[in-house]
Amino acid sequence: MGNHKKKKGPFQFMQFSVIGVANAAIDIGVLNLLLLFFHTDNQGLLLFYNTIAYTLAVANSYFWNASFTFRRSAEGSNWQRLTFIGQGIVSLGVNNFVFYIGNLLLGFIGIPNWLRYNIAKGLAMFLSFLASFFMIKYLVFRDFGAKKVKE
Incomplete structure:
Protein backbone atom coordinates (compact mmCIF):
# COMPACT_ATOMS: atom_id res chain seq x y z
CA MET A 1 0.00 0.00 0.00
CA GLY A 2 2.82 2.40 0.78
CA ASN A 3 4.26 2.00 -2.73
CA HIS A 4 0.91 2.81 -4.34
CA LYS A 5 0.75 6.07 -2.45
CA LYS A 6 4.29 7.00 -3.53
CA LYS A 7 3.49 6.30 -7.20
CA LYS A 8 0.21 8.17 -7.07
CA GLY A 9 1.81 11.54 -6.24
CA PRO A 10 4.24 11.74 -9.18
CA PHE A 11 1.69 10.17 -11.56
CA GLN A 12 -0.95 12.68 -10.49
CA PHE A 13 1.52 15.51 -10.98
CA MET A 14 2.32 14.17 -14.47
CA GLN A 15 -1.39 13.99 -15.38
CA PHE A 16 -1.96 17.44 -13.91
CA SER A 17 0.99 18.72 -15.95
CA VAL A 18 -0.36 17.30 -19.23
CA ILE A 19 -3.72 18.93 -18.56
CA GLY A 20 -1.78 22.04 -17.53
CA VAL A 21 -0.22 22.21 -21.01
CA ALA A 22 -3.71 22.27 -22.55
CA ASN A 23 -4.76 24.90 -20.03
CA ALA A 24 -1.66 26.94 -20.85
CA ALA A 25 -2.54 26.81 -24.54
CA ILE A 26 -6.04 28.06 -23.75
CA ASP A 27 -4.75 30.69 -21.32
CA ILE A 28 -2.03 32.20 -23.49
CA GLY A 29 -4.01 31.63 -26.69
CA VAL A 30 -7.05 33.54 -25.46
CA LEU A 31 -4.87 36.35 -24.08
CA ASN A 32 -3.08 36.71 -27.41
CA LEU A 33 -6.35 36.60 -29.39
CA LEU A 34 -7.79 39.34 -27.21
CA LEU A 35 -4.62 41.39 -27.67
CA LEU A 36 -4.69 40.77 -31.41
CA PHE A 37 -8.30 41.90 -31.83
CA PHE A 38 -8.45 44.51 -29.05
CA HIS A 39 -4.87 45.66 -28.52
CA THR A 40 -4.23 47.76 -25.43
CA ASP A 41 -1.42 48.93 -23.21
CA ASN A 42 -3.84 49.81 -20.40
CA GLN A 43 -2.88 47.76 -17.32
CA GLY A 44 -6.49 47.49 -16.13
CA LEU A 45 -7.67 46.13 -19.48
CA LEU A 46 -4.67 43.79 -19.63
CA LEU A 47 -5.68 42.36 -16.24
CA PHE A 48 -9.25 41.99 -17.51
CA TYR A 49 -7.99 40.07 -20.59
CA ASN A 50 -5.77 37.97 -18.34
CA THR A 51 -8.74 37.20 -16.08
CA ILE A 52 -10.88 36.06 -19.03
CA ALA A 53 -8.08 33.85 -20.37
CA TYR A 54 -7.30 32.37 -16.96
CA THR A 55 -10.97 31.71 -16.15
CA LEU A 56 -11.45 29.72 -19.37
CA ALA A 57 -8.34 27.70 -18.60
CA VAL A 58 -9.54 27.01 -15.04
CA ALA A 59 -12.92 25.78 -16.30
CA ASN A 60 -11.08 23.40 -18.63
CA SER A 61 -8.86 22.34 -15.72
CA THR A 69 -6.32 13.20 -12.50
CA PHE A 70 -8.35 13.18 -9.28
CA ARG A 71 -11.30 11.02 -10.41
CA ARG A 72 -10.89 8.65 -7.46
CA SER A 73 -11.62 11.43 -5.01
CA ALA A 74 -13.75 13.69 -7.23
CA GLU A 75 -17.30 13.45 -5.95
CA GLY A 76 -18.77 16.37 -7.87
CA SER A 77 -20.17 17.59 -4.55
CA ASN A 78 -21.09 21.18 -3.86
CA TRP A 79 -18.20 21.33 -1.36
CA GLN A 80 -15.69 20.30 -4.03
CA ARG A 81 -17.12 22.77 -6.52
CA LEU A 82 -17.00 25.54 -3.93
CA THR A 83 -13.43 24.76 -2.86
CA PHE A 84 -12.40 24.51 -6.52
CA ILE A 101 4.31 42.94 -11.68
CA GLY A 102 6.03 41.10 -14.52
CA ASN A 103 4.64 43.60 -17.04
CA LEU A 104 5.82 46.52 -14.94
CA LEU A 105 9.33 45.17 -14.36
CA LEU A 106 9.83 44.05 -17.96
CA GLY A 107 8.48 47.40 -19.17
CA PHE A 108 11.17 49.22 -17.19
CA ILE A 109 13.92 47.40 -19.05
CA GLY A 110 12.38 48.17 -22.44
CA ILE A 111 11.13 44.78 -23.64
CA PRO A 112 8.59 45.22 -26.49
CA ASN A 113 4.93 44.93 -25.46
CA TRP A 114 3.97 41.63 -27.11
CA LEU A 115 7.07 39.85 -25.81
CA ARG A 116 6.69 41.45 -22.39
CA TYR A 117 3.05 40.34 -22.09
CA ASN A 118 3.93 36.77 -23.04
CA ILE A 119 6.93 36.50 -20.72
CA ALA A 120 4.87 37.90 -17.84
CA LYS A 121 2.03 35.51 -18.75
CA GLY A 122 4.43 32.55 -18.77
CA LEU A 123 5.74 33.41 -15.31
CA ALA A 124 2.19 33.94 -14.06
CA MET A 125 1.03 30.61 -15.47
CA PHE A 126 3.92 28.71 -13.91
CA LEU A 127 3.49 30.12 -10.41
CA SER A 128 -0.31 29.84 -10.43
CA PHE A 129 0.03 26.27 -11.81
CA LEU A 130 2.11 25.25 -8.79
CA ALA A 131 -0.23 26.95 -6.34
CA SER A 132 -3.24 25.39 -8.05
CA PHE A 133 -1.82 21.84 -8.00
CA PHE A 134 -1.21 21.84 -4.27
CA MET A 135 -4.56 23.45 -3.46
CA ILE A 136 -6.43 21.02 -5.72
CA LYS A 137 -4.58 17.97 -4.40
CA TYR A 138 -4.75 18.81 -0.71
CA LEU A 139 -7.97 20.83 -0.44
CA VAL A 140 -10.36 20.27 -3.34
CA PHE A 141 -9.89 16.62 -4.31
CA ARG A 142 -8.40 15.42 -1.05
CA ASP A 143 -9.05 11.71 -0.75
CA PHE A 144 -11.03 11.55 2.48
CA GLY A 145 -11.56 7.79 2.02
CA ALA A 146 -7.82 7.04 2.12
CA LYS A 147 -7.64 7.67 5.87
CA LYS A 148 -10.53 5.31 6.53
CA VAL A 149 -8.87 2.47 4.60
CA LYS A 150 -5.68 2.70 6.71
CA GLU A 151 -7.49 2.67 10.04
Whole structure:
Protein backbone atom coordinates (compact mmCIF):
# COMPACT_ATOMS: atom_id res chain seq x y z
CA MET A 1 0.00 0.00 0.00
CA GLY A 2 2.82 2.40 0.78
CA ASN A 3 4.26 2.00 -2.73
CA HIS A 4 0.91 2.81 -4.34
CA LYS A 5 0.75 6.07 -2.45
CA LYS A 6 4.29 7.00 -3.53
CA LYS A 7 3.49 6.30 -7.20
CA LYS A 8 0.21 8.17 -7.07
CA GLY A 9 1.81 11.54 -6.24
CA PRO A 10 4.24 11.74 -9.18
CA PHE A 11 1.69 10.17 -11.56
CA GLN A 12 -0.95 12.68 -10.49
CA PHE A 13 1.52 15.51 -10.98
CA MET A 14 2.32 14.17 -14.47
CA GLN A 15 -1.39 13.99 -15.38
CA PHE A 16 -1.96 17.44 -13.91
CA SER A 17 0.99 18.72 -15.95
CA VAL A 18 -0.36 17.30 -19.23
CA ILE A 19 -3.72 18.93 -18.56
CA GLY A 20 -1.78 22.04 -17.53
CA VAL A 21 -0.22 22.21 -21.01
CA ALA A 22 -3.71 22.27 -22.55
CA ASN A 23 -4.76 24.90 -20.03
CA ALA A 24 -1.66 26.94 -20.85
CA ALA A 25 -2.54 26.81 -24.54
CA ILE A 26 -6.04 28.06 -23.75
CA ASP A 27 -4.75 30.69 -21.32
CA ILE A 28 -2.03 32.20 -23.49
CA GLY A 29 -4.01 31.63 -26.69
CA VAL A 30 -7.05 33.54 -25.46
CA LEU A 31 -4.87 36.35 -24.08
CA ASN A 32 -3.08 36.71 -27.41
CA LEU A 33 -6.35 36.60 -29.39
CA LEU A 34 -7.79 39.34 -27.21
CA LEU A 35 -4.62 41.39 -27.67
CA LEU A 36 -4.69 40.77 -31.41
CA PHE A 37 -8.30 41.90 -31.83
CA PHE A 38 -8.45 44.51 -29.05
CA HIS A 39 -4.87 45.66 -28.52
CA THR A 40 -4.23 47.76 -25.43
CA ASP A 41 -1.42 48.93 -23.21
CA ASN A 42 -3.84 49.81 -20.40
CA GLN A 43 -2.88 47.76 -17.32
CA GLY A 44 -6.49 47.49 -16.13
CA LEU A 45 -7.67 46.13 -19.48
CA LEU A 46 -4.67 43.79 -19.63
CA LEU A 47 -5.68 42.36 -16.24
CA PHE A 48 -9.25 41.99 -17.51
CA TYR A 49 -7.99 40.07 -20.59
CA ASN A 50 -5.77 37.97 -18.34
CA THR A 51 -8.74 37.20 -16.08
CA ILE A 52 -10.88 36.06 -19.03
CA ALA A 53 -8.08 33.85 -20.37
CA TYR A 54 -7.30 32.37 -16.96
CA THR A 55 -10.97 31.71 -16.15
CA LEU A 56 -11.45 29.72 -19.37
CA ALA A 57 -8.34 27.70 -18.60
CA VAL A 58 -9.54 27.01 -15.04
CA ALA A 59 -12.92 25.78 -16.30
CA ASN A 60 -11.08 23.40 -18.63
CA SER A 61 -8.86 22.34 -15.72
CA TYR A 62 -11.82 21.46 -13.50
CA PHE A 63 -13.43 19.27 -16.14
CA TRP A 64 -10.30 17.29 -17.02
CA ASN A 65 -8.82 17.02 -13.51
CA ALA A 66 -12.13 15.92 -12.00
CA SER A 67 -12.57 13.39 -14.83
CA PHE A 68 -9.03 11.97 -14.87
CA THR A 69 -6.32 13.20 -12.50
CA PHE A 70 -8.35 13.18 -9.28
CA ARG A 71 -11.30 11.02 -10.41
CA ARG A 72 -10.89 8.65 -7.46
CA SER A 73 -11.62 11.43 -5.01
CA ALA A 74 -13.75 13.69 -7.23
CA GLU A 75 -17.30 13.45 -5.95
CA GLY A 76 -18.77 16.37 -7.87
CA SER A 77 -20.17 17.59 -4.55
CA ASN A 78 -21.09 21.18 -3.86
CA TRP A 79 -18.20 21.33 -1.36
CA GLN A 80 -15.69 20.30 -4.03
CA ARG A 81 -17.12 22.77 -6.52
CA LEU A 82 -17.00 25.54 -3.93
CA THR A 83 -13.43 24.76 -2.86
CA PHE A 84 -12.40 24.51 -6.52
CA ILE A 85 -13.86 27.95 -7.15
CA GLY A 86 -12.04 29.22 -4.05
CA GLN A 87 -8.68 27.83 -5.17
CA GLY A 88 -9.39 29.24 -8.63
CA ILE A 89 -9.87 32.70 -7.15
CA VAL A 90 -6.65 32.41 -5.12
CA SER A 91 -4.76 31.12 -8.18
CA LEU A 92 -6.25 33.93 -10.28
CA GLY A 93 -4.95 36.39 -7.70
CA VAL A 94 -1.47 34.84 -7.96
CA ASN A 95 -1.72 34.86 -11.76
CA ASN A 96 -2.89 38.48 -12.02
CA PHE A 97 -0.34 39.69 -9.46
CA VAL A 98 2.60 38.04 -11.23
CA PHE A 99 1.30 39.14 -14.65
CA TYR A 100 0.95 42.74 -13.48
CA ILE A 101 4.31 42.94 -11.68
CA GLY A 102 6.03 41.10 -14.52
CA ASN A 103 4.64 43.60 -17.04
CA LEU A 104 5.82 46.52 -14.94
CA LEU A 105 9.33 45.17 -14.36
CA LEU A 106 9.83 44.05 -17.96
CA GLY A 107 8.48 47.40 -19.17
CA PHE A 108 11.17 49.22 -17.19
CA ILE A 109 13.92 47.40 -19.05
CA GLY A 110 12.38 48.17 -22.44
CA ILE A 111 11.13 44.78 -23.64
CA PRO A 112 8.59 45.22 -26.49
CA ASN A 113 4.93 44.93 -25.46
CA TRP A 114 3.97 41.63 -27.11
CA LEU A 115 7.07 39.85 -25.81
CA ARG A 116 6.69 41.45 -22.39
CA TYR A 117 3.05 40.34 -22.09
CA ASN A 118 3.93 36.77 -23.04
CA ILE A 119 6.93 36.50 -20.72
CA ALA A 120 4.87 37.90 -17.84
CA LYS A 121 2.03 35.51 -18.75
CA GLY A 122 4.43 32.55 -18.77
CA LEU A 123 5.74 33.41 -15.31
CA ALA A 124 2.19 33.94 -14.06
CA MET A 125 1.03 30.61 -15.47
CA PHE A 126 3.92 28.71 -13.91
CA LEU A 127 3.49 30.12 -10.41
CA SER A 128 -0.31 29.84 -10.43
CA PHE A 129 0.03 26.27 -11.81
CA LEU A 130 2.11 25.25 -8.79
CA ALA A 131 -0.23 26.95 -6.34
CA SER A 132 -3.24 25.39 -8.05
CA PHE A 133 -1.82 21.84 -8.00
CA PHE A 134 -1.21 21.84 -4.27
CA MET A 135 -4.56 23.45 -3.46
CA ILE A 136 -6.43 21.02 -5.72
CA LYS A 137 -4.58 17.97 -4.40
CA TYR A 138 -4.75 18.81 -0.71
CA LEU A 139 -7.97 20.83 -0.44
CA VAL A 140 -10.36 20.27 -3.34
CA PHE A 141 -9.89 16.62 -4.31
CA ARG A 142 -8.40 15.42 -1.05
CA ASP A 143 -9.05 11.71 -0.75
CA PHE A 144 -11.03 11.55 2.48
CA GLY A 145 -11.56 7.79 2.02
CA ALA A 146 -7.82 7.04 2.12
CA LYS A 147 -7.64 7.67 5.87
CA LYS A 148 -10.53 5.31 6.53
CA VAL A 149 -8.87 2.47 4.60
CA LYS A 150 -5.68 2.70 6.71
CA GLU A 151 -7.49 2.67 10.04
